[in-house]
Amino acid sequence: MFASSTLPIGHSEMLSKFSDRSAHIGVIGMGYVGLPLTLLFSEQKFRVTGFDIDRNKVGILSRAGSYIHRIPATEIEGAIGRGFHATSDYSEIERIDAIIICVPTPLNDHNEPDMSYIISTVESIAPRLQPGQLVILESTTYPGTTEEVLIPVLERHNRFGLTVHREGDTSQSRFYAAFSPEREDPGNNTVARIDVPKVVGGVSSAATELACALYGSVFRQTIPVSNPAVAEMTKLLENIYRCVNIALVNELKLLCLRMGIDIWEVIEAASTKPFGFQAFFPGPGLGGHCIPIDPFYLSWKAKEWDFRARFIELAGEVNLSMPYHVVDSVACALGSQKKPLNGSRVLVLGLAYKKDIDDLRESPSLTIIEQLKLRGAQVDYNDPYFPMVGKGRKYDLNMRSVPLENISDYDCVLIATDHSDYDYSRIVREAQLVVDTRNATRGVCSPNLVRC
Ligand SMILES: NC(=O)c1ccc[n+]([C@@H]2O[C@H](COP(=O)([O-])OP(=O)(O)OC[C@H]3O[C@@H](n4cnc5c(N)ncnc54)[C@H](O)[C@@H]3O)[C@@H](O)[C@H]2O)c1
Numbered sequence: 001m002f003a004s005s006t007l008p009i010g011h012s013e014m015l016s017k018f019s020d021r022s023a024h025i026g027v028i029g030m031g032y033v034g035l036p037l038t039l040l041f042s043e044q045k046f047r048v049t050g051f052d053i054d055r056n057k058v059g060i061l062s063r064a065g066s067y068i069h070r071i072p073a074t075e076i077e078g079a080i081g082r083g084f085h086a087t088s089d090y091s092e093i094e095r096i097d098a099i100i101i102c103v104p105t106p107l108n109d110h111n112e113p114d115m116s117y118i119i120s121t122v123e124s125i126a127p128r129l130q131p132g133q134l135v136i137l138e139s140t141t142y143p144g145t146t147e148e149v150l151i152p153v154l155e156r157h158n159r160f161g162l163t164v165h166r167e168g169d170t171s172q173s174r175f176y177a178a179f180s181p182e183r184e185d186p187g188n189n190t191v192a193r194i195d196v197p198k199v200v201g202g203v204s205s206a207a208t209e210l211a212c213a214l215y216g217s218v219f220r221q222t223i224p225v226s227n228p229a230v231a232e233m234t235k236l237l238e239n240i241y242r243c244v245n246i247a248l249v250n251e252l253k254l255l256c257l258r259m260g261i262d263i264w265e266v267i268e269a270a271s272t273k274p275f276g277f278q279a280f281f282p283g284p285g286l287g288g289h290c291i292p293i294d295p296f297y298l299s300w301k302a303k304e305w306d307f308r309a310r311f312i313e314l315a316g317e318v319n320l321s322m323p324y325h326v327v328d329s330v331a332c333a334l335g336s337q338k339k340p341l342n343g344s345r346v347l348v349l350g351l352a353y354k355k356d357i358d359d360l361r362e363s364p365s366l367t368i369i370e371q372l373k374l375r376g377a378q379v380d381y382n383d384p385y386f387p388m389v390g391k392g393r394k395y396d397l398n399m400r401s402v403p404l405e406n407i408s409d410y411d412c413v414l415i416a417t418d419h420s421d422y423d424y425s426r427i428v429r430e431a432q433l434v435v436d437t438r439n440a441t442r443g444v445c446s447p448n449l450v451r452c
Contacts (some may be wrong), residue, residue: 002225010132010172011206015429017097018213018291025214026096028121030057030086032289032359033138034102034184035068036193037082037289039075040218045256049092069385070186070356094127098214101150102182106140106293106393113142113297115149122150126157132263133174133209137228140235141292146179146228167204167295178211179228181235186288187357189208201231206227209250214265240312245280246291247315250322254283257452264439264451284416284437285322285364287353292319327375329452330412330435336431339411342376347402347410349427350417351383355438358385364415366395380410384421407431415440 017023027038030052041048052058059363060067061272062085076084093099095263101118101289118139125135137150151164154175165174180200184193184441198219202208212222225231249267263282271279286292295316299309331341353363360366365381366389372379380402381389388400404427407413415433428441429433434449441449 009150011210014097014134014210014212018210018217021217023097023214024036024095025427026048026051026093026099027102028052028063028099029102029104029117029139030054031104031311032068032104032186034100035061035071036184037138037182038101039071039079040193042079042082042084043081044217046217048079049083049096050086051088051092052086053087053088057145058086058088059307087331089126090124091163093125094130096133096253098134098210099125100138100188102138104289105141105297106289107296111296112300115141118145118149119153122153123127123157126158127174128157129154129158129160129162131160131162131173131175134178134207134214136178136180136211136214136411138182138438140181140239140290140297142297143229143232143236144301146177146201146203149233151177165204165206169204176202176204176210177209177228178207180211180215181231183235183238186359187354194219197223198233199223199225199231201225201228203228216225227295233298235293236298239290240298242280242321243286243291243295243314244311245278246282246286247318249280251284251318252428254325264442281439283322283364284368285321287361287363287365288359289361323364324371324417326364326368326414326432326435326437326452327371329437329450330377330414331375333433333435333452337411340376342379343374344411345409346372346377346379347413348372348379348381349383349406349413349415349422350382350419351386351389351401352417352419356420360386360389360392362394366392366397368414368416369397369399370395383417384419427435 005137007343008176025041025048027034028051030050038048061076064073064080066073066076088161101121106114108114115227137146155163162173178200180198183196186374198215200208200211200222202211208224212224216222220237253263258451267279270277284301295312299312334341334344348365348369350362351363351365368380381399382404389397407430412435413427415436415438420439424441425444428444428446428449436451
């Protein structure tokens with residue numbers, strides 16, 4: 001599918017470098033996405049440099065340490081042995097063949113895309129950009145970002161007057177650009193990361209070919225698409241699909257609670273259908289850096305086209321209301337024991353946004369704790385992954401995880417995250433009252449247990 005006769009000089013050299021592993025890879029953003037990707041390339045014998053503005057992370061990596069629970073320090077040590085190093089110094093960009101950008105794409109206070117991380121990264125790359133380099137954006141973002149943000153900044157601010165390679169272009173003073181979404185599902189150990197096909201959309205078919213060759217050395221399958229916008233939209237479709245279906249099942253849970261029907265049993269029964277149904281599960285609200293955020297990148301962009309993305313807005317409304325439903329349920333459960341929420345001691349189990357991971361970004365537990373405190377409850381939490389929680393962009397808790405020794409001292413134990421470490425039978429046995437938002441206590445029957 002790639003027209004090699006029209007390719008600029010440097011293209012086939014780059015393909016050879018990917019094939020013989022002599023290419024030097026730069027990954028920008030040593031977070032949940034960038035660090036594991038770095039290790040995958042390193043395992044395939046590529047020399048990788050990890051860039052991060054967070055000097056603390058750079059320091060830990062340089063000392064062969066890890067700050068991500070599922071990545072043991074030995075893996076960093078192994079990568080260092082294969083030539084990996086971390087740095088905050090962008091001057092190294094000049095020596096890199098392929099640059100992969102994995103920086104955050106959060107929302108600002110008005111629920112609009114915060115592009116500042118991508119822009120400042122690209123502004124740091126541009127003055128060091130070299131002819132023939134391949135620049136790939138992996139951060140989740142709205143369709144059009146590669147063409148409207150990444151390329152203009154790179155073209156405007158580089159020293160050599162380089163422009164992006166487009167179809168049929170044979171000039172040497174070009175760089176290559178592509179978008180390839182990260183599709184990781186933290187905590188999901190059923191699919192190895194290399195088995196998740198890599199969607200790649202280059203600005204030209206040569207850029208797509210280069211990016212596919214690069215990722216093909218690590219991932220089992222690459223899926224070339226016609227341009228970066230298709231790849232950008234693909235990622236959003238995947239996450240919006242999840243967001244909308246989770247909202248649907250959250251709303252149906254509220255109805256089922258009112259009707260006295262067990263939504264979990266309903267989902268289990270529906271899941272026996274061998275076609276046409278995929279199970280999504282209700283919970284205390286959405287969390288993580290993707291599902292609560294990415295859909296709003298598209299609804300924001302849609303407005304530019306005089307279009308209201310109503311499914312996204314409705315799903316956001318339902319999902320955002322869930323932590324408040326949980327707090328009301330705790331108040332109601334305490335009320336049934338003739339206790340007011342104001343003044344009651346509540347122990348929240350689980351800060352992470354989902355089970356068995358060390359990520360609390362956008363976690364509904366944070367909102368739940370804040371709301372419980374606002375309504376006068378005395379709140380403690382336990383989470384094996386977070387010995388303490390300080391201040392974030394949207395919360396200021398300054399709390400420490402308490403041991404699980406004195407469960408019976410609390411008026412209510414709230415299961416917010418169903419970590420596998422917890423002994424749920426024991427918790428129900430010892431607690432005065434348990435409110436379960438995750439069906440973690442399935443199979444357990446007790447008058448002091450409320451599912452919400
Ligand atoms: N975490 C996930 O499971 C996941 C899954 C799919 C997609 N994504 C997307 O991938 C992107 C990265 O997410 P993440 O979870 O790795 O974020 P993260 O916050 O864990 O890591 C991002 C890193 O980028 C660094 N950074 C910020 N600005 C920088 C700059 N100018 N130069 C160098 N480093 C800089 C930060 O210090 C941080 O270490 C986001 O767009 C996210 O939506 C994340």
